[in-house]
Amino acid sequence: MSIIQHDVIIIGAGAAGLMCAASAGQRKRSVLVLDKGKRPGRKILISGGGRCNFTNYTVEPQNYLSQNPHFVKSALSQYTQWDFLGLIAKHDIAFHERDHGQLFCDDSAKQIVDLLLRECADTEKVKYQYQIDIISIERLDNTGFIVHTNNGVYQCESLVVASGGLSMPRLGATPFGWKIAEQFGLKVIQPQAALVPFTLDGKEKELCNLTGTALPVRVSCNNQSFTEALLFTHRGVSGPAILQISSYWNVGDTVVVDWLPNLDLADLLVQAIDKNPAQELKTMLSKVLPKRLVEIFIGLGDVTNCLLRQLTQKQIDHIAMTLHHWILKPNGTEGYRTAEATLGGVDTNYLSSKTMEARDVPGLFFVGECMDVTGHLGGYNFQWAWSSGWVAGLNV
Structure with missing residues (x-):
């Protein structure tokens, strides 16, 4: 030849x-x-x-x-x-x-x-x-x-x-x-796989009930942070913020999620207590977060619903810390099937x-x-x- x-x-x-x-x-x-x-x-x-x-x-x-x-x-x-x-x-x-x-x-x-x-x-x-x-x-x-x-x-x-x-x-x-x-x-x-969605298991699988919902968040892992949109999927979480941080994530790592990256939740709660003390906490939070997400936080025990006037400063600080530093532990990723790199x-x-x-x-x-x-x-x-x-x- x-x-x-x-x-x-x-x-x-x-x-x-x-x-x-x-x-x-x-x-x-x-x-x-x-x-x-x-x-x-x-x-x-x-x-x-x-x-x-x-x-x-x-x-x-x-x-x-x-x-x-x-x-x-x-x-x-x-x-x-x-x-x-x-x-x-x-x-x-x-x-x-x-x-x-x-x-x-x-x-x-x-x-x-x-x-x-x-x-x-x-x-x-x-x-x-x-x-x-x-x-x-x-x-x-x-x-x-x-x-x-x-x-x-x-x-x-x-x-x-x-x-x-x-x-x-x-x-x-x-x-x-x-x-x-x-x-x-x-x-x-x-x-x-890089630039890839996360899959969730256990109690965090509850987040999949919000499939199709997106919201701006800040995610952090291994000294890297990205502030972009997070998208809930039927298997876990995706969106630009998640795809970006996935390149820095290793199996077993946790990802810190700030659900309100552009707000100071502690200040917001103090203002809400002053304006409408008889309002329920979940009602107030549902004004700045998807209602179903707030219900999941309550269901998981991350937040305890009550009237705003019942909140102590310690509870306000705890709620703010929880939602600004929410710990997500992915089960894994979607793998090369959906990875972009x-x-x-x-x-x-x-x-x-x-x-x-x-x-x-x-x-x-x-x-x-x-x-x-x-x-x-x-x-x-x-x-x-x-x-x-x-x-x-x-x-x-």
């Missing part, structure tokens, strides 16, 4: 892989993108409710989790959110800002996939093979790689692994990229932060979600895909 030669082979036609292909193609490198799916950018297409939260106005290293927290700095500075917004302007894609600087397409996430494919097409150097199974990868003596597939054998000088993590398995997520890393002696940090992956200590190349395996690159870099909710993971993909493309 003949071996087809390319300068660069990229495994994965997702956000990072396509950005890398465009970047390499602009340098006149011949590029072959291999993907086991039927079409490119599948995760992009369903992201952000079909409108793709493609980046954020504010992108900082502290928006990312990694065992090597400094790793992201170089790539994020080499290719910034403003660079990607330049592409958005070039392709006349209308967009809007939501909370916390999050940027979404006005129309469709398909516009982002089309943008990437047009950028690749303009180079006239990028080719694609879909529904490809990679059988094996061989390392040639300092001259590149041979990739054996179900549709032929390919040789390249540079091999880029852009196969993603394990989130959203319905889109075909696999640990393939980590197997390649281990084949070539790179350490893989144990992956786990993956924690862990290829240990970045084995990679160059400036090029994404494996330090001890010349020509081997990793980009995007398959490495140990996980962004916060809000467009940060896509920005990492753009930044890491672009930087690798400049060096393959």
Whole structure:
């Protein structure tokens, strides 16, 4: 069987892989993108409710989790959110800002996939093979790689692994990229689901009676806090606040919930006692919290209902402390099925932060979600895909 030669082979036609292909193609490198799916950018297409939260106005290293927290700095500075917004302007894609600087397409996430494919097409150097199974990868003596597939054998000088993590398995997520890393002696940090809803059990399962209700909260765990919406589900809790804090949570940890992050409940109670001492506590609390949630607090014994005038200062302080520092102990998470990202992956200590190349395996690159870099909710993971993909493309 003949071996087809390319300068660069990229495994994965997702956000990072396509950005890398465009970047390499602009340098006149011949590029072959291999993907086991039927079409490119599948995760992009369903992201952000079909409108793709493609980046954020504010992108900082502290928006990312990694065992090597400094790793992201170089790539994020080499290719910034403003660079990607330049592409958005070039392709006349209308967009809007939501909370916390999050940027979404006005129309469709398909516009982002089309943008990437047009950028690749303009180079006239990028080719694609879909529904490809990679059988094996061989390392040639300092001259590149041979990739054996179900549709032929390919040789390249540079091999880029852009196969993603394990989130959203319905889109075909696999640990393939980590197997390649281990084949070539790179350490893989144990992956786990990130940006994922919590499940609840025991008495806390009562909260599931509020399925569909959302409210602003502050959640804290392991010295991290987020103030955003919490959503009750039929299995537990979700919403932006929970997804964010889930990346910092480990099995067995508790999460502190402030149900009234924008109010001082102790002061509110004192004012209510002064204005309407004959009112019941649950009636007063139901003015600032969902009534069913207040009933659950009472049912669980966290709050004892009484007339406001019966409250002592000690009881006021206890109620305020309870609802501003409510202890939630998740049973677990929904796992990769609903996770928006993956924690862990290829240990970045084995990679160059400036090029994404494996330090001890010349020509081997990793980009995007398959490495140990996980962004916060809000467009940060896509920005990492753009930044890491672009930087690798400049060096393959």
